[in-house]
Amino acid sequence: MSGTVLVARLDNVGDVLLTGPAVRAVAADAESVVMLAGPRGRAAADLLPGVDRVVEWCAPWIDPEPPPVNRTDVLDVVDRLRETGARKALVFTSFHQSALPLALLLRMAGVEWIGAISEDYPGSLLDLRHRVEGDPPEPERALSLARQAGFALPAADAGRLAVRRPLPEMFDRVGRAGYVVVHPGASVPARQWPVEHCVDAVRRLTARGHRVVVTGTPDQRDLTARVSDGAALDLGGRTGLSELAAVLDGADVVVAPNTGPAHLAAAVGTPVVSLFAPVVRAARWAPYGVPTTLLGDQDAPCRDTRAKVCPVPGHPCLSEVGAAEVVRAVEAMREVAA
Template identity: 70%
Template sequence: MRTLVARLDNVGDVLLAGPCVRAVAAHSDEVVLLAGPRGRAGAELLPGVDEVIEWCAPWIDPEPPELTQESVEALAKQLRDLRLDAALVLTSFHQSPLPLALVLRMAGVPWIGAISEDYPGSLLDLRHRVEGDPPESERALSLATAAGFTLSDGDDGRLALRGPLPDTTGLTGEPGYVVVHPAASVPARQPTAERSRAIVRALAEAGHRVLVTGAPAERRLTAEVAGDVALDLGGVTGLPELAAVLAGARVVVAPNTGPAHLAAAVGTPVVSLFAPVVPSARWAPYGVPTVVLGDQQAPCRNTRARRCPVEGHPCLAIDPADVVRSVHELSGGVS
């Protein structure tokens, strides 16, 4: 049986789909993961994935490409050539699975399941509904379970990565440091550089060895945040190397962003600097000890804003001393 799992947005979203993917893999001969360009690197790290294909969905990507007949037909042909037996379409609560379900039907996929509040007509064979506000990883796994795919015995349903990870001790030194990852893909979820810099300085003054991580486009930010008290690793790691760096940390301090979920996937506790533009119940790091900081009742709550709608970004005006206390708590008092 060849099964496709689709998750078309960011790295963090793809990582949170990991338990669902493993459940599908436990009952399939081959699993193909359809990812967007922003999530492909995460897809390649998931256990249970045999093949990754990439397509940028105009109804999902925050900078959507033009929808063209040629691009849709090319995707449909690629999917048809895979000779799929079934497909699960994973989406966030505010996204519709139906556009992709239509393309999958065009590609001849005989069975399709998704979570959908909208009437799907003949586009879905399984229209799954989820009550309440469960963590995103559990929400995705519930779709797999409803479709008859269950986790293997001994699989605890936490996030996980495909190993082995690269050796990054040449970059970091020995494990036991604290990582601060200051950036997020959505500006409203990211503390100001000044606040992140103050957190780094407070951690260093408390005796922690601090590393600052970031993507190549974030080098200016990581340099400013690291200052002269932390090791700046901005732009020097790909996703597997970043995972290894996070695995060597006692604690990771990060906003609601992919690396926070990457830290959870390698089992590292997280201090989550969480802007409430989306619910922390759904999107906080999953399956590891976590402290959520930030005003969860701020005026921006549940707005899904990409840029902070409140002057001064008050929801992330977090006292660095609270971060230090949280790191101390999660690291068992070690500095």
């Protein structure tokens, strides 16, 4: 059995959740697992089964609003990484991110063996330079690195996304299970379904007898208030991540764009109606391991641009998806799950 192993995923909540199966594979053969996470993904790291300790640090080459590079800050995280006692590390990244800056810091911290996926020549920074063929879903991509490093999931582990349980009790907030969650917000405008469509969908769902819960982050409270419109329960800004997981766990279906809560829904096993803008590939980033209905033109001109703001006037890839189509998808999903 390995000693303390450090695993790193430095970006957002959804990215951290998608790394979960790989982290569990490491945990199956490690005495302890330390996870290095960024401030945007820290709460998800705390929810991952197999993680014993979380170290938080904002990496200036990963964060979308990066702080200036600060020598004192960099040397401080090197010391914190050294203090973990890890002698082995796996650096998990998306295809467009480099593992090498962190590998350098890990070498400075005394980590003896480092593995990562890297297209760039790593010199002496990596002991395992893994390459991935094709375009697998993000959890499988990460798991392939873990396997190459000698870490395998136990036979009883199906490799789906997961969170620590038990989750908080939310009955007093949302009542009995069996509602529909609508999560209207996304981290960038290019991934968000038009607000007026969200409002229309909530009205139509409630008119058809569905109980609807609207969720969102604290900075999305105005959005969730508008979308709930007095017809649905508005939980915008009123849940931490573990509480949100519990709310999603009690839902029959979650309606969401490509954003962290869609992956959190998958992690608790709830089907997703995914309003998915093709600025990134659904093959990689769609909700993983649960029944999913994918809505949105995946061949739209914005395909693969990774744009934050839609480059096509009118945002047609998602604006052309109507509320009635979403309601049909929700009801079809509930019928299958019944």
